[in-house]
Each structure stands twice: as structure tokens, then as C-alpha cells.
Amino acid sequence: MTKKTAYDKVQAARHPSKITADNLISALFEDFIELHGDRHNKDDEAIKAGIGTLNHQPVTIIATQKGTDTKENIDRHFGSPEPQGYRKALRLMKEAERFNRPIITFVNTPGAYPGVDAEYNGQGDAIAQCLIEGAQLSVPYLSVIYGEGGSGGALALACGDQVWMFENSTYSVLSPEGYAAILWKDAKLVEQASEDLKLTPEQLIKEEIIDKIVPEVNDITSAKKLQKLLTAEIDKLQALSTEDLLNQRKQRFRKF
């Protein structure tokens, strides 16, 4: 087998056969109750969130989700959350903090949704609040990028204690298409752009942007494996005092 190029990773991360948020949640958690809405004006379907149990302990789960057919994809803007999605996520994170529940986020998004209404509803503000509040949440906050990690829209849900990536996933400041279009005015140079962006998990772990690479979840064995890793990490983070937890989180981002 030849070595995968960065662009191969981009394609694998976006592949239609990539596990859905629904399947990922039911594979990893024994139980799950979905919760809806931002308490202002909308329930954004690009984000699926709720409370589930991991190894019989309640945790708050927040996942961006793409659709499996055209209708779902339109409703979910192909996995790009609107401001209301980020506000729903933040509302549930604050609830998690209130009841001392760990937070696990699953990210697969090309980025926050670029639309006129999204601008009117304060897309920038919604992400900014996730970042500033996320910095001080007093419960363990762990993120897994399971497909595309696109820009600020991904970072908004990945600013906690640990950031992990699936083998076939990417994380970058903007899409390779966008990078190529802006730098070289040619979106077709996407393969070169993928290389330059160093967006693969292997490159990102070297730069300490992420903490762990985990195998794709595609059967019971791989699900059990990730379940075990998550449980162990949550246990480790829960053993820390709030002060140590927040200090460690501070150091994690201060070094960049």
C-alpha cells in the first residue's frame, strides 16, 4: 500500500461512508437522550447534542453532523452550524458544568455556515462566546475530530482539555480549496494546498496541536477501543482539582 497523501486524507475525511454522528453516539454510549434548541429562536440540526452515559457515567455529548441524504444535508447545511447551533452547544456545556458532567464533543464540519442570516444572527459572536466560556468550564472537556475540522467553526467546539483526531480526519485554518483560491487564485491546486496546510493528524500531533490519534470507528471492536480510551481520559481529568484542570487547559493553549 502506498503512503496516503494529505489530499487522500482530505477525501477520506469527507467520504460519504464516514461514520455518522448518530452511529458514533450509539456505538460509544450505552444510553442517550437528545436535547434541542438554543432558547432564543432555533434548534440547529447541524448540531446533535444531549446527555448520554459513558461507562454508566452521565456525560454531555455535542456532535456536529452532516446529512446522509439531500434533505438532511440541506437542513444541516452539510454539517456547518449556524450561530444558534453554537449557542445550543454552549447552553448545554454550561448545564454540564452546573451538574458536574464531563463534556465530549465530536467534530466533523467544513466550517461555520457562511450565510446572510448567519451573519445577522451573529456567527462571530456565537463562536467567540464558545471560545471565552470554553476556556473556563470547570468540568473535563474533551474533543474528537472525526472528519473535517474546518476553521473557527471546529475550534469553537474543540477548545478544551484534550483534542483527538480520527486517523482519517483533517484540521485546518481554512479548507484546502479556500487556501488555494486565495493564495494562488486557483482552487484546482487543492492537492498542493493540502500538503502546505499540514492538516493531517500525523502532522498535527507533531506540532502538539492535537493530543492523540485514534482509529476510525467502524465496527464493535473499534468502538469498544475508543470507549475505553475516552473512559480512561475522563477518569484522569476528573481526578484533577478544578484549579489543576483549568491550569492544564491554560498551558495547552498558551504555548501556541
Next chain:
Amino acid sequence: MTQNNLFQSPTPEQLTERMDHIPSNTMMACPYCQTKFFKTQLDEFRQCPECHYGFRLLAHDRIKLLCDSFEETEKDLAPSATDFPDEKYQNKIKQAKANTGLNESVLTGIAKIADQDLALGVMDPYFIMGSLGSQTGEKITRLFELATKKKLPVVLFTASGGARMQERIFSLMQMAKVSRAVSEHKKAGLFYLTVLTDPTTGGVTASFAMQGNITMAEPHALIGFAGQRVIEQTIHQKAPKDFQRAETLMKNGFVDLITPRDKQKEVIAKLLRWHQAK
């Protein structure tokens, strides 16, 4: 000149001839309201005489307009370009430094406005369009850390095209790094005022520009998250006029007040006085 042609509008030929007699550098046009006016009508604040749109300002010039005293911090911090050895990018940095007299896209320091001490940051639109590089983020982070330590309020003028993509994911991480520093400053009960200037977009809007206790904007400043072209490609139609201007954001609830430059010093001084640290 007879009575008759005094009231006649000039022919295009006559107009062209007249234009030929006006030196090309005497007139300028407002990029917002398109009004053409004589350069001499532009005041020290560089505002459009018609609509008060604020023309882009060098950070050093803004400091002179605003502060009674200013002591620069992190002046010797090396630009991050050394970690990104792309020649084109290195040259861009070199050019930007020469144009602005800054080491990065933000100028930071301890200032005095109307007898009040504050930590002040001013982003410079002439430094690679104020883009958020690693050292931009570092300077702003250190400004907040210093302000938290010294119990000072922070006033930050934003101007940015967004994340600096030449610095890849490290540019993105600045949003989280600065946000954390802002959160510590906030936790200490200190006041943070943002002043959004033209343009404030992308990753800066999606982080510290929108985290102030009070959000001020300059008239008609472009403020948004996604770029207009990206949005138009997504929705396949033209975006409405002014949908990302300061006035629209205020109407939609994301900006507290719009203050033209000639009034800023007075308003900022008042807000600082009303937010003294306990």
C-alpha cells in the same frame, strides 16, 4: 458668458476639459458613500465629511489622536515569520514592517487617556490587512496578561481580514489563546472595551472582537464573520447591501454604540471612569 449658457449644464466635452485642469491628487472619494471631496476637507481624524466613515489609519497615527501618553510594550518581539520560511510571506512581512513601523499587525502598550491608565491595543490595517498571526496573538495575549496583573482596563481597536493563513493552524490557535487571556481578565472583574474599525472580519470577529463588556464601532465599518464572496457563492445570490456594516450589527443587537473618531476620546474616557476596578 451669455445669460443663456450660464444655466446650461456643461457638455461632456466641457466637463472633460475642466477635469483636465484639476490635479489628480486633490480629490478623493469615500469608499462607503462614494462622495467625492477635496483632500483638504479631510480632518485630522480622516473621516468622510459626508458620512463620517473612518478612512483606514496607521496604528501609530491612531495613538496620537487618542492618547495623552503611550508607552509601547513588546516592541522587540520578533515576528513569527521566522517559523514559516516561505519567501513570499517573509517579503510580505518585511514590507508590512516598513509600511507601518510595527513588528506585527497590532501595536500594544500602556496608555493614558484623560488621566486614566489603560492597556491599549490597536490593530493596523496596513500590516497584511491586520491579519491574525501567531505573534499578533502573542502580543494581545501579553497585553491582557499585563492588564490583569496591573488591574487595568483593556481597550482594543480591531481591524483585521481574519486569520493569517500563511501561518496555518497556528493562526487558528491564536483565537483560543487570546480568548483564554480575555477570560482571565474578565474573571478578575476588569473592564474590556472593543472598538471595531473597518474592516473587522473572520477569526478576529469570531474571538476577541466580540468578547468585550462594551462593543463600540466606527460608522459604516465592515464587520462580519464570513467574507461576502464566500457567502454569495454559498447562497448563489447577491448579499443585501450593508448587511455587514456597523449600523446593521447594532440594529441586530451585536454592537452597543457607534462613535465617530472625533468623539471617541470623550466617550472612552467616560466609560473608563464608570468602570473603575474595585
